[in-house]
Amino acid sequence: MTEKTMTDRRYFAGLDLGSTMTKVIIVNDNEKVLARVESHTGAEHRRLANKVMEEALQQAKIPFDAVTYIVATGYGRINVPFADRQITELTCHARGVASFFPKVRTALDIGGQDAKGLKLDAGGKLVNFVMNDRCAAGTGRFLEVIAKMLGIPLEDLGSLSLKSKNKVNISSTCTIFAQQEVNGRLSEGAPIEDIVAGIHDAIARRAVAILKRLKIEPEIVFTGGVAKNIGVVKAVGENLGREVLVPADPLISGALGAGLLGKEIAAKARAEGKSLPKAERRLAEATFFT
Amino acid sequence: MAQLQTKGLGRAREIYRDRARRARELKKEGRKIFGYLDINPPVEILTAAGIVPFHLLGDMSEPITKADVCLPTVVCPFLRSVMDQGLKGKYDFLDGALFSHTCEVAEKMSHIWRIYLGDSEVYYIDTPHTTHDAAVKQHKYLLEDFIKALAESTGAEITPERLREAVALHNEQRALVRELYDLKKPDPPLISGRETIQVIVALTVLPVTEGNELLREVISEVKQRPEKPPQQPARLLVWGSIMDNTALVEMIESIGANVVMDDNALGSRAYFEDVEASDDPLDGLAYHYLVSIRNPRTFRETVLDKEGRKDYMTDLEARFGHLRDYAREWHANGVILQALRYCDSHAYEVPGIGDYLDHVGLPHIYLELDYNQSALAQLRTRIQAFLELLD
Amino acid sequence: MAEVKKKPINRLKTMYPLRALVDGMYERAQEASREGRPVAWCMVNWWGGDVVLRAMDVACIYPEDYGAVCAAFGAAPAHMARCDADGFPTHMCGYARNTLGYTAIMSELGEIPPDVPMGGMPKPTLLLGSAYFCDTRYKWFQSLGRYLDAPLWVLEMPHPGVKEYQTEGAPEHDIAFLVAELKGFAAFLEKLLKKKMDWDRFAELVDDTIEMNRVWYEVNELRKAVPCPMHSRDFWSSMPASLYMAADPKETARLYRDMYDEVKALVDNRQGAVAEEKYRLAFAELPPWHSLKFFDSLAERGWNFVIESWAYHPPKPIDLSHIKDPVEKIARLTYRYFTGFFADACATQDWWGYFEHPYLEYAREYRCDGIFLHPLLTCRTATNHLMVVQDQAMKRLKVPSIVIEGDIVDLSLFDPADALRKAETFEETMDYYKEMRQKEGLDW
Secondary structure, three states, X not given: OOHHHHHHOOEEXXXXXXXXXXXXXXXXXXXXXXXXXXXXXXXXXXXHHHHHHHHHHHHHOOOHHHEEEEEEEOOOHHHOOOOOEEOOXXXXXXXXXXXXXXXXXXXXXXXXXXXXXXXXXXXXXXXEEEEEOOOHHXXXXXXXXXXXXXXXXXXXXXXXXXXXOOOOOOOXXXXXXXXXXXXXXXXXXXXXXXXXXXXXXXXXXXXXHHHHOOOOOOOEEXXXXXXXXXXXXXXXXXXXXXXOEOOOOOOOHHHHHHHHHHHHHHHHHHHOOOOOOOOOOOOOOOOOOO | OOOOOOOXXXXXXXXXXOHHHHHHHHHHOOOEEEEEOOOOOOHHHHHHOOEEEEXXXXXXXXXXXXXXXXXXXXXXXXXXXXXXXXXXXXXXXOOEEEEXXXXXXXXXXXXXXXXXXXXXXXXXXXXXXXXXXXXXXHHHHHHHHHHHHHHHHHOOOOOHHHHHHHHHHHHHHHXXXXXXXXXXXXXXXXXXXXXXXXXXXXXXOOOHHHXXXXXXXXXXXXXXXXXXXXXXOEEEEEEEOOOOOOHHHHHHHHHOEEEEEEEOOOOHHHHOOOXXXXXXXXXXXXXXXXXXXOOOOOEOOOOEOOOOXXXXXXXXXXXXXXXXXXXXXXXXXXXXXXXXXXXXXXXXXXXXXXXXXXXXXXXXXXXXXXXXXXXXXXXXXXXXXXXXXXX | OOOOOOOOEXXXXXXXXXXXXXXXXXXXXXXXXXXXXXXXXXXXXXXXXXXXXXXXXXXXXXXXXXXXXXXXXXXXXXXXXXXXXXXXXXXXXXXXXXXXXHHHHHHHHOOOOOOOHHHOOOOOOEEEEEOOOOOHHHHHHHHHHHOOOOOEEEEOOOOOOHHHHHOOOHHHHHXXXXXXXXXXXXXXXXXXXXXXXOHHHHHHHHHHHHHHHHHHHHHHHXXXXXXXXXXXXXXXXXXXXXXXXXXXXXXXXXXXXXHHHHHHHHHHOOOOOEOOOOEEEEEEOOOOHHHOOHHHHHHHOOEEEEEEOHHHOOOOOOOOOOOOOHHHHHHHHHHHHHHOOHHHHHHOOOOOOOOOHHHHHXXXXXXXXXXXXXXXXXXXXXXXXXXXXXXXXXHHHXXXXXXXXXXXXXXXXXXXXXXXXXXXXXXXXXXXXXXXXHHOOXXX
């Protein structure tokens, strides 16, 4: 094959193994997304990164060996034995978000079990970050707990909150105490949409508190599973007093960023005339756990 | 049982893993051992009295089960661990203890130790908090009182001559530690951060002359050995609360950085200033253990700008300028600020140091530590992300 | 005519004017600021620093008090959020976080933020830190350097241990140290304010402060009576007049004398602060300022709180009439405050002479059936000793303790309903240990 042909056919994969969801993206050298797979991580994730990878390869219609570089990110990144490199979700999200919104300077990502604030420079590079991975109160978990408690499907919470005219103030900073407060308000007869709006406001306040530890500058982007909830998006915007942008596909900024970073690593190696440091790969289950 | 390594890094590692063993051997040899806490007690006085200073440390791998009777959960976990070890009899080889006012809880430990572990041969030096002249003078009086009480009780003759000798020996140790730290300037450093901690912790149970001997062995070994720590993309300085074990540094060094410099009570902070060899040795000691050591618990008079006004950055430069110098000399490209949860003296410094490091262009990250292994694992992503920022 | 329901706690009439004195602090400081007179933000310093400042006509406010005020008015969360955003770790003292956040906002706005409680704390001319008891009390003021260019003086205070205090010559060195520090502070102020200290005025204030505290001490001695005529609630309302030197000490002494008369009359008439005194309690350490009504519920159960908060109490009296130097006088008063219980501690081989030992002496002298311990999440200083108090009070005196948690700024942590539930069980415990004490020959 000529070098030109090889260039057209370079592929890069990014795997984001979150605690709740696993996402895989395959892009080509033109940054076109050829595959997008989303799957519940579950208890088996450590051993099944290869399964989602296979699905992605099928979508992209390419064999495993054709993938030039594979980057794994997220909570479970250590358990991807066929990854060439692991990069933290902070760096990967920054890269992914910058590809959606090149002018982004501040990014918020709220997933199932954690929340992150990212600060980027004008070149889209991560320069500072804040993580909350200790406390459920500002994460998707908080919404899950409340949804279950109220008997409302999680995906309906956002639109329900938008119906509120007079949101309840949920002051507790802890999920457990907040549940008690919700119970209290319910027995007082507060309308359900007002309570739900109060919950959305509480999670937004926590999120904004994280961002305030970075110097908040526009453009401000919100990603992660919780960004699909229009109620939280609105509440975050209100609490910030600024416009908040949400990509069309809020779940994949990590995986996309990972793939794009892989592309950059490969390009850098080529430019420097160095060989690309790759792992010895087998597309198989992880046989060890960290 | 494995044979005890007799020299160098291997010996340091073995002592690090089981300091009590060396302590008991010393007892068998007829030595007296006093436990002391943190960086403000003047160990030269113990050495002059013929007593081996033994730095009280915790055990990060052991759950705290006994300390709740005397200390609440919302205090420094390191000190809780120290107390817990004491209550579990892990320090039964001690002949006495020396506390100082290093921090609020350390001061209270002196009283609690007396109540729960016995009050005979327990001493307390109420280190003042400022660098005022009156404070240095007061500190000297307190050292005089301590010497008098110690001499009376143990029968030791703590003469000015003996004190001068002790100062010289401990200064020698400081110089040797600085020589060891110089070996971390090259890239890659000749000795890892992990190994450095093992050596320093080993020193904290050894009589000063034995410690100096160990240092010479280690320096010589490190200079000659073919294997070195790997070259890594990042070189870091770690500042903060006392680090009495290698856990954090080991994690950092496994992720892609060499820890080439530090500033904490079991690192450069204890060894980078010499005690002045004053005619009256107590003058040098009183000044050193209050003023010279850069311990955040000592309030340093606000340094004013050229016009005599209070200026934030001028004051920060006076308090933290040494970090910039360390970073430059050891070619560190990033700083990790760590503090134990509930450690007040270090917590208050964090934003100020952050502002200063921003001013001099050194990237930094703040980590809050819980003094347990599983909490440390959670920090891995933050550390790795920080290293990716440095790239 | 409708019957007025009797209040569970018989509040002293003479408490009200004392409480009002302290409320005026903020207004006086704001007025001073408007008129261009100096204002100091002070840590509580047990009189030495305050007397120096007063003698130089400096208006003082206490961010420690303002922290409690902001907590009670619900203003603290916003200040603490700003403090968090500025990168300060979250386990720090709640009062410090409140002040740091407040100051950050104030320095950004260039003026006192709108809608803050009590009209707020005006920008200070100087800061007086104190090295007494906890590291926060000077590190926090050092951190304010980020937002304020007001000069900072840190006042040193010796913390001898019980044994060290017994060392020949040691107390004299400690006093000399305190004197040097106070003189140094006076010199610092003279330079800053460009005026000379009026040492006669200073001497008069010293004598007045000594007398004020002596009278206040005598009031609290009366509370040893059975039944106890004055509840802790009245102590907490009245003590700030001494601790914060809110007014001229002569005026405060007058009001404490009025209180002495009122309390003495109650003692003579055998009148207690609660309708039926079934249990006598000591309280350690800082009260839940925002939930003091909680004590009314306990009073209805016959719980009389007879002694409390060692740190807030005046010193045991000491004859200072032979001391010529007023700086030495006030230094000896402060030292007496810290070491007043050391003699008893030494005699009973208890080695924590301040904070912990006082409660053992209190339990005996005030005949306490139990100790109410209130650990606080963000105040280590007021929490450190509580475990040992619980343990030693039981071991030595067979006096049990009840532990109810809270915080100085996160008021939601204190659960009065839960506390009341625990109270019921604790009454049985107190009854049981009363029997145990009698068996051991203790007389209460």
